[in-house]
Amino acid sequence: MWWASGSLVLVTFASALQLVVAYKPLSDDTLKHRLPLPETADFDIHTGNLLAPILIPRVPGTPGSQKVLKHFVDFFRTALPTWTVSFQNSTSKTPTHGDTDVPFVNLIASRDPPWAQPGNVGRLTLVAHYDSKYTPEGFIGATDSAAPCAMIMHAIRSIDAALTKKWENMQTQDDIDLEFEEDKGIQVLLLDGEEAFKDWTATDSIYGARSLAEEWEHTMHPATSIYRSPLDSIELFVLLDLLGSPENLQIPSWQHSSHWSYVRMAEAEQRLRQLGMFKSNPKHTWLPEKNKKDTDRFSSYVMQDDHIPFIARGVQVLHLIPSRFPSVWHTINDDAEHLDIPTVEDWALLTAVFAAEYLELDDFFESLPTEHIKGRRALTSKTEL
Ligand SMILES: *[C@@H]1O[C@H](CO)[C@@H](O)[C@H](O)[C@H]1NC(C)=O
Numbered sequence: 033m034w035w036a037s038g039s040l041v042l043v044t045f046a047s048a049l050q051l052v053v054a055y056k057p058l059s060d061d062t063l064k065h066r067l068p069l070p071e072t073a074d075f076d077i078h079t080g081n082l083l084a085p086i087l088i089p090r091v092p093g094t095p096g097s098q099k100v101l102k103h104f105v106d107f108f109r110t111a112l113p114t115w116t117v118s119f120q121n122s123t124s125k126t127p128t129h130g131d132t133d134v135p136f137v138n139l140i141a142s143r144d145p146p147w148a149q150p151g152n153v154g155r156l157t158l159v160a161h162y163d164s165k166y167t168p169e170g171f172i173g174a175t176d177s178a179a180p181c182a183m184i185m186h187a188i189r190s191i192d193a194a195l196t197k198k199w200e201n202m203q204t205q206d207d208i209d210l211e212f213e214e215d216k217g218i219q220v221l222l223l224d225g226e227e228a229f230k231d232w233t234a235t236d237s238i239y240g241a242r243s244l245a246e247e248w249e250h251t252m253h254p255a256t257s258i259y260r261s262p263l264d265s266i267e268l269f270v271l272l273d274l275l276g277s278p279e280n281l282q283i284p285s286w287q288h289s290s291h292w293s294y295v296r297m298a299e300a301e302q303r304l305r306q307l308g309m310f311k312s313n314p315k316h317t318w319l320p321e322k323n324k325k326d327t328d329r330f331s332s333y334v335m336q337d338d339h340i341p342f343i344a345r346g347v348q349v350l351h352l353i354p355s356r357f358p359s360v361w362h363t364i365n366d367d368a369e370h371l372d373i374p375t376v377e378d379w380a381l382l383t384a385v386f387a388a389e390y391l392e393l394d395d396f397f398e399s400l401p402t403e404h405i406k407g408r409r410a411l412t413s414k415t416e417l
Pocket residue numbers: 119120121137
């Protein structure tokens with residue numbers, strides 16, 4: 033991502049449609065005893081099932097990129113077999129590759145209510161880019177955005193069973209007429225080609241996101257659908273970027289139209305901290321602008337990132353990127369060793385909570401196996417000391 037240079041383009045849609053969807057906070061009991069927590073087995077930088085395989089160079093069109101893509105596909109096939117996985121591919125010339133077309137592969141994974149017509153499902157959409165920068169050679173991009181990809185993987189895996197249960201429950205209840213229920217699903221976009229090959233410009237950056245937004249705008253659902261196109265089906269585009277640094281990096285509320293969702297996530301952050309469920313530095317607050325007023329300044333278009341082609345087409349975006357970048361940003365030091373794993377795990381947990389609350393899953397989490405609860409108690413008592 034990049035700060036827009038020159039004059040700031042501040043667009044304020046005073047009359048923008050404020051789409052506020054249903055949202056139900058998880059109870060303390062669910063948070064403490066039922067929601068699966070991130071584990072070392074997933075986030076260790078050398079052996080972690082989710083994170084470690086992403087911590088390699090993954091420049092578009094290279095074997096590293098294919099390896100990471102395979103890691104994602106294997107994850108869905110084994111851990112989330114009910115999800116639908118597809119790709120959206122494109123090619124482009126770049127300033128560094130002359131006449132060669134560089135391939136870009138976006139991974140799209142989604143899960144809809146089993147009875148729903150695809151054109152009638154509004155989807156919470158969790159997004160991160162998985163490509164890494166072309167230079168410097170060997171660049172890993174651990175915060176940018178290997179860690180955010182792993183956070184999203186954890187989040188969807190930890191809510192998947194509850195989602196199944198909620199939908200089974202809806203299908204068996206006599207008093208629910210599914211025809212009149214709001215069909216809400218979830219999807220994940222792991223995007224390619226976010227990074228510029230040379231210098232960030234409108235044409236040398238966000239290759240995958242530009243291609244996907246354009247294609248989805250013109251892919252029409254059947255005429256009787258509630259949502260016109262897959263683009264239109266995105267209820268909220270939640271973009272994670274540059275997360276997992278040990279530094280105290282705060283995230284402003286960037287968009288007026290999605291401020292309601294920022295507030296919800298900030299409230300979830302606060303509750304997780306109060307319940308002693310975070311492992312990272314307790315002095316940090318990631319989302320400090322909960323009380324920002326409607327009349328305050330929202331710097332919407334300042335931050336260039338994968339959301340730009342979507343927000344330009346009217347998609348509502350919650351952009352989770354700090355205003356001050358990690359000090360290792362775009363250097364060879366943005367590597368595994370410079371991640372703060374407690375911070376990565378806490379972000380994974382917060383993302384899971386946000387998704388569970390957005391999809392109103394509080395009643396559908398099962399009690400965890402005993403060893404999870406033991407682990408949790410150890411964690412809680414440690415932080416309570
Ligand atoms: C897109 O690229 C992926 C990865 O290379 C490949 O597996 C897939 O078949 C391609 N999809 C299409 C529709 O071309």
